[in-house]
Amino acid sequence: MCSSAGGGSRSEHAIGILNNSPPPAIDIRRISMNESLIKLDGVSKTFSIGEEKVFALKEVDLTIKKNQFIMILGPSGSGKSTLMNLLGCLDVPSSGAIYLGEKDISQMSQDDLASIRAKKIGFVFQKFNLIPTLSALQNVSLPSVFQGKTLTEKAEMLLSFVGLQHRLNHRPTQLSGGEQQRVAIARSLINDPEIILADEPTGNLDTKTGNIVMNLLKKLHSQGKTIILVTHNPVLEKYAQRIIKIKDGKVEEKK
C-alpha cells in the first residue's frame, strides 16, 4: 500500500497537486485567465447515413477561455455530444477550424489527437466508464499507466480528495453510483489536465448525490481548471458561470 508524502492530510496534498503549490510570487494563472483556450470557427459536423445527411452541428462559433465553468445545455438530439466530441479531440469537424491554444487541431491525425487528449483533457461520463475488473485505485491510476508512469500515490491522494480514501480496493460493482462517479472524477485528474469535460455527469445519480458531484466540479473550477459540462438538465445552471444553449445543431449564448 502507498504511504502518504510528509505531514498534513491526504486531501491537502491532493489540493496541493491540483494547485501546483507552492504558489508563485506572481499569480501567472490569473494573468493568463482571459486567454482563449478553445476556439471554434465556423464548425459544422455532418454525418452520412446512406444517401441521407444529418447536420449535427451548423456553423458553430465559440470561444472558451481558461478557467471558465461552462454549461452546454440542450434537449436530446440537439448536438451536445457531437460538440463535446469535437471539444474533447475525440472527433474532427466536417468543416471549420478548432484551435486549442494556437494549434489548429481540426485536421490532426487520430494519434496526435490521442496525445493531446491524454495530456490536456480529463473526461467524466454519465455512465462512469470504469473498468469493472480493476479496483478504484487501479482505475484512477490507469491513464497514468498509458502515459508510461504509474502514479499510484497520486491516485490515492486524488481518491482522498474526492472523499474515498476508505474505498481504494473496492471494485466498481462494490461502489454506489455516486462513489463510482467520484472515482471517475479522480481518474480524470490523474494526468493533471487543464480541461475537464463532463457529459451528463449527474444523469445516473439522485439529486443529493448529483449535488456532491457538482460541488466537486465547482471546487476544481475554483482551483483553476476549465470545466465544460454538457447536460439537458436546466437545474444544474446555477453551478456554471456561462450557459451555452444548443438547439438543432446551432449554438446560442444564454449568459
Ligand SMILES: Nc1ncnc2c1ncn2[C@@H]1O[C@H](COP(=O)(O)OP(=O)(O)O)[C@@H](O)[C@H]1O
Ligand atoms: N454517428 C452518427 N451518425 C449519424 N447521425 C448521428 C451520429 N451522431 C449523432 N448523430 C445525429 O446528430 C444529431 C445530434 O446528436 P447528438 O450530438 O448525439 O445529440 P445530443 O447529445 O444533444 O443528444 C442527432 O440528430 C443524431 O441522431
Ligand SMILES: [Mg+2]
Ligand atoms: Mg448526448
